[in-house]
Amino acid sequence: MNDQPLPDRAPEEPAPESTVRPPVRCRLCGRPLTGRASRRTGLGPACDAKLHPDRPDIRPRRHDVEQEPLF
Known part of the structure; x- marks a missing residue:
């Protein structure tokens, strides 16, 4: 096997949930x-126009x- 150390890499972090918005769908x-x-x-x-014309x-x-004119 290769005895050389692995290069240091920062672990991949998932995107914060605040930046990922779930899709919003029309209620109708x-x-x-x-x-x-x-x-x-x-x-x-x-x-919206259908419900609130x-x-x-x-x-x-x-x-x-x-x-006739009033006097």
């Missing part, structure tokens, strides 16, 4: 989420009405 359809806001809510943009525009409409 299961697709992977990539956006920060999507990951925070747990819904993709399409599924935009509110209808209910602002009062102004229109002219013919009337």
Whole structure:
């Protein structure tokens, strides 16, 4: 056998768990989420639009009405 010592090497360390993020998937359809806001809510943009549609525009409409002048 070879009696020479082995070179010193640092043991390979696994990546810290803080840098490895598990994939986050949409709660409705299961697709992977990539956006920060999507990951925070747990819904993709399409599924979020399905569950939370935009509110209808209910602002009062102004229109002219013919009337006699008040005195």
